Amino acid sequence: MEIGIDEHQSLRDLAEQAEESWLNRLADEAEAEGVDEAISLAEMAALLHTHRV
Template identity: 65%
Template sequence: MVESMADVRSHLADVIDRASREEIPTIITRRGKQEAVVLDIQEYRRLREIAENVEEAWLNRLADEAESEGTVGAVSLEEMAALLRDRQG
């Protein structure tokens, strides 16, 4: 479902109910551009968990590769995660 910001403003409770009860997300547009999405909180949490697991697997793979290449210039997994968080922040 795609709706404009103006339409969503007029019936936000319905948009939230649709997301939570029917599990139908709503993409919100502003001036024709997709800006945000309203989705069920459980779906949001599920997607966040998937993203975190993928990031952790990627970091572990990088750490394994770095370890196999030697320790010169290597950083710990924790340092790598901090660098990525800083870059995203």
């Protein structure tokens, strides 16, 4: 199945919006939990990597 450039751009935009929404939810949850449950940048990078795979 082939998709056109416009469809590809639309799908890419949708994926970026979904990722941004997910990251905002993570940030909101982390803020609500306070610093006791903070994670390192390395841990956040690992979460992002596993989310994308």
